[in-house]
Amino acid sequence: MDRRRLLKLLFSLPWSHLFTSLGFAQELTVDSSSLRSAWDALEFSLPTRGTLPGTDKSPQIPAVVIRLAGGMKTEDALFVASRICPHERCELLYFKDPNQLQQIFRVRAENPVLACPCHLSVFDLRQEGKVINGPAPRPPFRFRFRVQGNKLMILGLEEPGR
Numbered sequence: 001m002d003r004r005r006l007l008k009l010l011f012s013l014p015w016s017h018l019f020t021s022l023g024f025a026q027e028l029t030v031d032s033s034s035l036r037s038a039w040d041a042l043e044f045s046l047p048t049r050g051t052l053p054g055t056d057k058s059p060q061i062p063a064v065v066i067r068l069a070g071g072m073k074t075e076d077a078l079f080v081a082s083r084i085c086p087h088e089r090c091e092l093l094y095f096k097d098p099n100q101l102q103q104i105f106r107v108r109a110e111n112p113v114l115a116c117p118c119h120l121s122v123f124d125l126r127q128e129g130k131v132i133n134g135p136a137p138r139p140p141f142r143f144r145f146r147v148q149g150n151k152l153m154i155l156g157l158e159e160p161g162r
């Protein structure tokens, strides 16, 4: 099964299956030493333990860690989230420069954002991923994590409502 079909199958699953039944590979460690300045970002894939229905494939969830402005490298200074759009699950893109967002998407933002190329939902990273444009019903799902030196340990999905 090629990557495109695998992603299509992954993104057709209900959210509850995607984030609970599949289960995360616990304590994935990401080397965050490249996140030196505010708004530096690192994309990674979060492996899951389960398999997709009708396959022997374990999906990878596209994710990102972004160092927020003005913070030390602690849990509060990092935004760690899925890059799956909460609308219809296209893969989100990170725009550090809001001017670039405006040039490409024709959407204005004041801050760095995550944005969806499918229906132009935009998520403000200074406001915890608040939706500032488009049809997405909520911010992207965020992950619980722990910082140990330059390592980021992904522990699971955050409780809704954070």
Ligand code: FES
Pocket (backbone or CB within 6 Å): 085, 086, 087, 088, 089, 090, 116, 117, 118, 119, 120, 121, 134, 135, 136
């Ligand atoms: S899939 Fe992202 S806005 Fe529709």
